Amino acid sequence: MKIEHLNTFIIEFFESQGCEVKVVEEHLIDIKLNKELDIALMNRPFYWHYMDKLGKQGEPMSLYLYTGDKREELNREWIHFGSPRLHQLFNYIQTKSKVSILYEQTDGNSQTALYPWLIMNCKIKIIGKQSKDIVGSYGLHLLNGMMCQNMMKQLQERTLQRIMTDYSFTISPIITPTSGFHRLFHYIENQIIQDDLTWATKSQDAYDEEVSLINHFYEQQSDIGIEWYNNELEKLEERLKPRVDVSIINAGIFYLTNDFQPS
Template sequence: MITNLHNFLHQYFTIHDCEVLTENQTEMTIRLNRELDQVLMNRPFYWHYMDKIGRQGEPMSLYLDTSTENKDNNREWIHFGSPRLQQIFHHIKTNARFTILYEETDGDTKTALHPWLVTNIMVHYCGKQKKESVHSIGVQLINGVMKTDMMNHMDGLSMDRRMSDYSFTISPIIKPVSGFRRIFHYLENELLEEDMGWVKQSTDALNEEIQLLDYFFHQQEENKEILEKEQERLTERLQPRIEIEIINAGLFYLTEEASQLIIKD
């Protein structure tokens, strides 16, 4: 799963051409561009007014703290489950579900770029105790090597939507569709290895709630429809299940040097 949210956010903002003004291990200051200001800062009237008077407008900056606990340091604490992170995930899902990026090279040397399929996947655990986890998984489409925590492995690489001069791509041996299958198969196996105690807890809670309903509505034929609706509501809320959702995915073409470093890491 994504163990370093800080690096994930760094990649998100830099890929979207926002400037990271200051940064340390747990804090970052980002100057947004107009696109992400409109997405994240909820001030449509400002941009409407700027357009009306013919001015460029000034995007805002975000002051983020990615610590595991809120330090109350006049920065916005962003963490899994926070509204800001959900806002970012929503933007990725609706506007950048699939992308193609190329590692930047010096543009002077003929350089081969190797294809990686990279996916960021949200796992929803539904039941009595709801939780979410995000997994970043990449598969090299030449040799089939699979790496978890892929966004962190790629941290520090300069990527662009355009290929640098004298670079060329190597055609995948493994088709992207097959790459997706491999990633989902891997993730499903990982989930099967997890502690499933929460499944029993949710199932027990659901059975107890349904038994209580049956007790209160027992032999009340006129309330049968209400009983059925309540049972459906309880089942939707408490029945244990896992839902897997792709946040986004992309083909990332990396140099052989970067690919080897990722594989060895």
């Protein structure tokens, strides 16, 4: 089973920002940037300054990405966990609306330390013979690395606000948000792998059976072209090939009092 969370994250991120995204084939993604993301990602401020000075619209650049597991000899940028480009995207997200910074309300009468948690709400899409969507909420303590599930439910009894209460102060994180996202993705991946994978086995068996039928039909029908064959295999893989996509709905850095102990 392959977990395509990075592929899905990149596609959904750029589409949500209004960029034109084209999936050429598996792990090959073409992205036409808009002006805002060109400025944020492509490091050419003088170009846009010059265009603005001339009153011209300017032409954003494109990204040609490869998201596979290992380096291929392709004329593309390899984006993976740990790559500078992915760090750029996470840093950009932290400054935009998808990421909130909230503080737990305190009594305002005494010095109170607030500890940083990275909270991520995500959609886990199980794809196969029987597909389903799961919405999950996960938390990572950015000092000690503790991870937990159902984070938003566990925070229901706490009052969170955008401004710190008087006499509260924050503790600086040891784990960076970029590293935190990486840890949470692996945490979710490991959970899925350790879960009951009967659905994946059944989906793979159904997929293999359908491939055999298509192969047999293709071999018997000499008038059917390779284009039909490839299209049928592509549709079959989309429908039955077992996989899991994980995508971020929203995320935030929540500063909580030390008495918060998730179950």
